[in-house]
Amino acid sequence: MPRLLAGVEPTGGEIGLAEHFAQWGVLDLRRVGGDLVDELEASGLVGHGGAWFPVATKWRSIGTRGTRRPVVVANGAEGEPASSKDALLLSRMPHLVLDGASAAAAALGASRVVVYVPARLTHGIERAVEARRRHGLDPVEIEVVSAPDAFITGQESAVVSALDGRPAVPSFVGLQPVRVRGVGGRPTLVQNVETLAHVALIARFGAQWFRAIGTEQFPGSMLVTLSGRYAGTVVIEAPLGLPLREVLALSPGSESNYRGALLGGYGGGWVSMPTLLEVDLTETSARSWNTTLGAGVVVLLPHSVCPLVEVARVVRYMERQQAGQCGPCVHGLAALDEAVRCLALQPASLRGGVEPILDLCALIDGRGGCRHPDGVVRFVRSACSVFSDEVATHLRHGPCHLIDAAPILPIPHFRSAHAANER
Amino acid sequence: MKRRVSLVIDRTTCDGRGLCAELFPERIVLDPWGYPIIDGDAIPRSLLDHARRAARSCPLLALHLIEGRQ
Ligand SMILES: Cc1cc2nc3c(=O)[nH]c(=O)nc-3n(C[C@H](O)[C@H](O)[C@H](O)COP(=O)(O)O)c2cc1C
Numbered sequence: 001m002p003r004l005l006a007g008v009e010p011t012g013g014e015i016g017l018a019e020h021f022a023q024w025g026v027l028d029l030r031r032v033g034g035d036l037v038d039e040l041e042a043s044g045l046v047g048h049g050g051a052w053f054p055v056a057t058k059w060r061s062i063g064t065r066g067t068r069r070p071v072v073v074a075n076g077a078e079g080e081p082a083s084s085k086d087a088l089l090l091s092r093m094p095h096l097v098l099d100g101a102s103a104a105a106a107a108l109g110a111s112r113v114v115v116y117v118p119a120r121l122t123h124g125i126e127r128a129v130e131a132r133r134r135h136g137l138d139p140v141e142i143e144v145v146s147a148p149d150a151f152i153t154g155q156e157s158a159v160v161s162a163l164d165g166r167p168a169v170p171s172f173v174g175l176q177p178v179r180v181r182g183v184g185g186r187p188t189l190v191q192n193v194e195t196l197a198h199v200a201l202i203a204r205f206g207a208q209w210f211r212a213i214g215t216e217q218f219p220g221s222m223l224v225t226l227s228g229r230y231a232g233t234v235v236i237e238a239p240l241g242l243p244l245r246e247v248l249a250l251s252p253g254s255e256s257n258y259r260g261a262l263l264g265g266y267g268g269g270w271v272s273m274p275t276l277l278e279v280d281l282t283e284t285s286a287r288s289w290n291t292t293l294g295a296g297v298v299v300l301l302p303h304s305v306c307p308l309v310e311v312a313r314v315v316r317y318m319e320r321q322q323a324g325q326c327g328p329c330v331h332g333l334a335a336l337d338e339a340v341r342c343l344a345l346q347p348a349s350l351r352g353g354v355e356p357i358l359d360l361c362a363l364i365d366g367r368g369g370c371r372h373p374d375g376v377v378r379f380v381r382s383a384c385s386v387f388s389d390e391v392a393t394h395l396r397h398g399p400c401h402l403i404d405a406a407p408i409l410p411i412p413h414f415r416s417a418h419a420a421n422e423r
Numbered sequence: 424m425k426r427r428v429s430l431v432i433d434r435t436t437c438d439g440r441g442l443c444a445e446l447f448p449e450r451i452v453l454d455p456w457g458y459p460i461i462d463g464d465a466i467p468r469s470l471l472d473h474a475r476r477a478a479r480s481c482p483l484l485a486l487h488l489i490e491g492r493q
Pocket residue numbers: 046047048049050051052053075076077078079080151152153154155156157190191192193195196370371372
């Protein structure tokens with residue numbers, strides 16, 4: 001430790017090829033083959049884009065037997081506003097991500113490799129790809145495609161739609177998942193860029209090296225975007241399984257008293273401060289507290305803001321970010337947005353307290369075409385439980401005096417998913 | 424291994440016309456906005472015909488019967 005962040009100064013530019021080779025050595029991609037999948041299986045690597053799915057299992061499910069060769073997509077969309085670890089990797093250590101993408105292509109026999117990143121990052125990645133071309137590093141040419149700036153454009157089927165020239169919104173994959181029928185109808189591996197960076201290191205140093213830190217079920221390290229602190233936002237790398245109290249201690253300025261914390265981002269869940277100090281950095285631990293690590297997001301919420309106003313702001317953002325395709329999400333999130341806004345700003349007008357809010361959550365949960373609405377449900381349910389005192393105070397006395405406090409949770413350019421696609 | 428048949432809705436296509444709930448009330452009810460609520464449970468053999476008819480009748484072809492194994 002650190003691994004991915006080894007040799008990376010807090011400020012500075014992109015790590016070029018020479019520096020990358022000096023740090024990690026050359027990875028001979030022509031010698032990477034199917035045995036990398038066995039190594040990944042032994043390593044226990046799981047995806048770092050939010051779903052925590054075992055990487056080797058996913059790679060083995062990619063149809064490689066048919067006549068159509070697979071497509072590998074490095075997913076760097078990072079639609080989550082409170083996450084910045086993927087942008088950090090892409091802008092500072094692009095070659096680690098590109099090594100991983102190319103290694104995946106070599107192991108799966110893919111004939112197309114795409115790096116899917118926000119427009120502001122495409123230029124840097126193109127430069128890195130060009131440098132690699134001059135050295136003849138990548139067996140398959142790497143394409144760079146820009147992801148529209150919106151929350152859902154990084155969802156797996158939205159990524160496939162974007163690469164096929166359709167709007168970057170999720171599609172129905174209930175009959176054939178993208179691993180079977182994805183980009184151009186071909187079997188498609190969509191993998192988060194951080195996951196691929198870990199792949200690049202496992203391809204070099206092997207499973208045993210990877211397992212030297214982390215836990216049995218969740219080996220290795222992860223990037224965490226920690227924000228909300230008085231000291232600003234940082235991306236830190238920590239071994240999986242580390243207690244969060246120790247994660248916080250890694251970055252001075254985080255240890256003071258907060259009202260609560262959000263784990264997993266805007267599709268994640270809130271925890272109280274005592275709970276936060278109990279959680280460790282594994283998805284199993286986060287789930288046991290009704291939240292998720294998501295893509296490694298931790299936001300500390302100071303006492304200086306009203307948590308219900310923060311929740312209302314985020315729910316409105318998430319409502320505007322749905323793609324407008326699925327009835328339960330369209331109508332459900334609109335109703336939830338209205339109810340949560342009332343709770344924060346005009347609690348007197350809310351008949352029945354939080355019950356109607358929880359009923360709406362039950363009605364929406366699991367009924368979208370993708371998991372976008374489920375994330376909002378987790379966010380709202382956990383807020384109602386963790387901030388139950390604040391909820392009770394609002395219902396009894398009306399909005400609190402922090403109603404106009406400077407907000408903490410970042411709300412990006414307030415555009416709908418569709419406006420972002422039109423660009 | 425048993426054959427397992429269940430219903431899946433293409434939520435991106437469904438626009439809540441509600442025919443399915445009329446044809447298969449044993450397993451499909453509508454939410455307050457008129458969109459079907461189903462569970463992923465296996466459909467028992469005795470109800471398969473109703474399920475098939477509901478899937479076939481969806482005007483938007485948004486309701487599918489899928490067969491898996493368990
Ligand atoms: C609404 C929504 C947004 C998502 N956005 C991203 C994203 O920006 N980046 C990402 O890597 N995964 C995102 N995902 C998860 C992807 O669908 C997919 O699971 C992931 O890219 C797989 O990579 P991994 O296994 O390496 O994590 C999103 C999922 C949902 C439901």
